[in-house]
Amino acid sequence: MNKVSFTRLITEDFNRECKDMALYFLGKILIRKLEDGRILKGRIVETECYLGNEDKASHSYGGRRTPRNEPMYMPAGTCYVYQTYGMYFCFNISSKESGAAVLLRALEPLEGIDTMKSFRNIRNEKQKENPHCLCNGPSKLCIAMDISKDNCNKLDLSDQENDMLWIEDDPNFKLEEFSVVETSRIGIDKVESEWAKMPLRFYIYGSGSISKRDRKAEKLLDGNT
DNA sequence: GGACAGATCGCCT
DNA sequence: GGCGATCTGTCCC
Numbered sequence A: 001m002n003k004v005s006f007t008r009l010i011t012e013d014f015n016r017e018c019k020d021m022a023l024y025f026l027g028k029i030l031i032r033k034l035e036d037g038r039i040l041k042g043r044i045v046e047t048e049c050y051l052g053n054e055d056k057a058s059h060s061y062g063g064r065r066t067p068r069n070e071p072m073y074m075p076a077g078t079c080y081v082y083q084t085y086g087m088y089f090c091f092n093i094s095s096k097e098s099g100a101a102v103l104l105r106a107l108e109p110l111e112g113i114d115t116m117k118s119f120r121n122i123r124n125e126k127q128k129e130n131p132h133c134l135c136n137g138p139s140k141l142c143i144a145m146d147i148s149k150d151n152c153n154k155l156d157l158s159d160q161e162n163d164m165l166w167i168e169d170d171p172n173f174k175l176e177e178f179s180v181v182e183t184s185r186i187g188i189d190k191v192e193s194e195w196a197k198m199p200l201r202f203y204i205y206g207s208g209s210i211s212k213r214d215r216k217a218e219k220l221l222d223g224n225t
Numbered sequence B: 001g002g003a004c005a006g007a008t009c010g011c012c013t
Numbered sequence C: 001g002g003c004g005a006t007c008t009g010t011c012c013c
Helices: A018-025 A113-120 A138-144 A193-197 A215-224
Strands: A029-033 A039-050 A079-084 A088-094 A101-111 A165-169 A180-183 A201-204
Touching: A018 A039, A018 A101, A029 A101, A039 A138, A088 A138, A101 A113, A101 A138, A101 A201, A113 A138, A180 A215
Parallel strands: none
Antiparallel strands: A029 A039, A029 A165, A039 A101, A039 A201, A079 A088, A088 A101, A180 A201
16 A cells, blocks of 8 residues: 655645636545644535626625725735624635635535534534534534634634644546536526626535535536546 | 524624 | 625424
8 A cells, every 4th residue: 555645735726716726625634633622624616706806796796995804915925804694604715816816615624523512513403413514514514623713814724833724635536537517606696697697606516515416417417427 | 496584692793 | 774705403394
């Protein structure tokens, strides 16, 4: 058996254009180290692109630049964590182009599942027993991984000294062996339909941890094989 | 499976 | 002052 080691992503790994990065992240491992040393790991299975300037669904549409979205303009690999609906967080990572970022929408929990459960506090008995329910949404994964604006916003994921949050490549995981579903983004119905429909959401076909499956797109993939 | 209402507050206009 | 890149429970088919 060859020994294959997990490697942490570095600056050049993050230096990609938004769509390329969203696809590149699929299958990678997001790792969170808590203050008490506990480790939480999840495989990234769903991502979404938010482009700059021309993207009407993006916080940076029209070049808007405010204190909140400043991380979208910072170097590739910078965390953009913002609060929404007064009580939830969304976790993005800035890409190469200024003003663009990739939203992490879902993870498949791999390690620290009991800790994630304790953070999520799920009431529904069936969901409670299913790890796939822990991180299958952008704000759920923030709760499960203890990612908030206070502790992770503007963090540099390419900084090898940063031991709070980072991403590793899993050499045993080959994205080519999976189908990737390309579909429209979630929760942006109010923007001009052209941009609402744009296929800027990506997920690994067959993962049990997807926030919202697109059965039509999956059927088309089935037809092509 | 889908539709809908309510929670709740930082951010931007 | 109004509005969310969401989640949850409820109601209905």
